[in-house]
Amino acid sequence: MNAAGQPGPLRLGVNIDHVATIRNARGGDHPDLTRAVRIVSDAGADGITAHLREDRRHVRDADLDRIREATDLPLNLEMAATEEMLEIALRHRPAAACLVPEKREERTTEGGLDAAGQQERLAGTVARLQDAGIRVSLFIEAEERQIAAAMKLGAPVVELHTGRYAHATGPARTRELQRICDMAALAAKNGIEPHAGHGLTYDNVQPIAAIPQLRELNIGHFLVGEALFKGLDEAVRQMRSIMDEAR
Ligand SMILES: CC(=O)[C@@H](O)[C@H](O)COP(=O)(O)O
Numbered sequence: 001m002n003a004a005g006q007p008g009p010l011r012l013g014v015n016i017d018h019v020a021t022i023r024n025a026r027g028g029d030h031p032d033l034t035r036a037v038r039i040v041s042d043a044g045a046d047g048i049t050a051h052l053r054e055d056r057r058h059v060r061d062a063d064l065d066r067i068r069e070a071t072d073l074p075l076n077l078e079m080a081a082t083e084e085m086l087e088i089a090l091r092h093r094p095a096a097a098c099l100v101p102e103k104r105e106e107r108t109t110e111g112g113l114d115a116a117g118q119q120e121r122l123a124g125t126v127a128r129l130q131d132a133g134i135r136v137s138l139f140i141e142a143e144e145r146q147i148a149a150a151m152k153l154g155a156p157v158v159e160l161h162t163g164r165y166a167h168a169t170g171p172a173r174t175r176e177l178q179r180i181c182d183m184a185a186l187a188a189k190n191g192i193e194p195h196a197g198h199g200l201t202y203d204n205v206q207p208i209a210a211i212p213q214l215r216e217l218n219i220g221h222f223l224v225g226e227a228l229f230k231g232l233d234e235a236v237r238q239m240r241s242i243m244d245e246a247r
């Protein structure tokens with residue numbers, strides 16, 4: 001919140017992974033990721049997010065340079081906390097690196113990173129990224145013990161996993177929303193910048209975008225799907241406008 005008690009600006013990071021998923025379905029270079037990045041930039045995104053999965057099912061190593069060349073927007077690299085990914089991040093120096101849990105056989109990122117249970121393992125990765133000037137974020141469940149772990153690790157940012165909220169209905173959704181509100185407030189109170197993302201759509205983004213402490217939402221799969229019907233430019237602009245109206 002700013003000095004007047006109003007929520008500050010909310011950045012939109014567009015995750016372009018699933019443009020690459022469609023490209024990879026045929027093995028060529030269409031749809032071109034850099035074209036998508038330029039459209040997203042022109043449509044009002046504040047950043048580009050890409051998850052370089054260990055199995056390279058969507059974005060690939062060579063895409064990272066191509067994304068950087070296509071836009072001045074900051075790149076938020078989502079990555080597992082492995083030595084291989086750390087070396088890639090240190091070579092490419094994205095503006096931000098978001099440490100995510102990864103299971104090879106999962107359909108999508110199923111839950112948050114267990115920062116509380118893996119503090120020792122994560123400490124070195126967080127420190128090496130930060131030493132390289134890369135802003136570290138931890139993609140965690142909205143739980144007090146995970147925020148406490150982020151504080152101990154010295155992470156400047158947490159991204160709260162909104163998957164459970166996105167899939168819940170009725171009172172369960174209200175509970176999930178409250179959890180995210182409370183943990184965004186707790187993070188901010190302790191000097192950690194809270195972000196959120198996963199499974200957000202036009203129908204469910206408004207209450208999340210209205211959480212005053214949140215500074216960034218990362219949204220991908222829905223926007224790429226919606227782009228089939230209205231184009232990527234319009235899909236991003238509409239999301240931007242719902243987010244702006246919520247502040
Ligand atoms: C961590 C995360 O939420 C994103 O990476 C997003 O889900 C897109 O990647 P997947 O669809 O491969 O999970």
Ligand SMILES: NCC(=O)COP(=O)(O)O
Pocket residue numbers: 015049139159196197198199200218219220221222
């Ligand atoms: N970290 C969440 C993200 O980048 C986008 O998730 P989704 O919108 O593809 O589910």
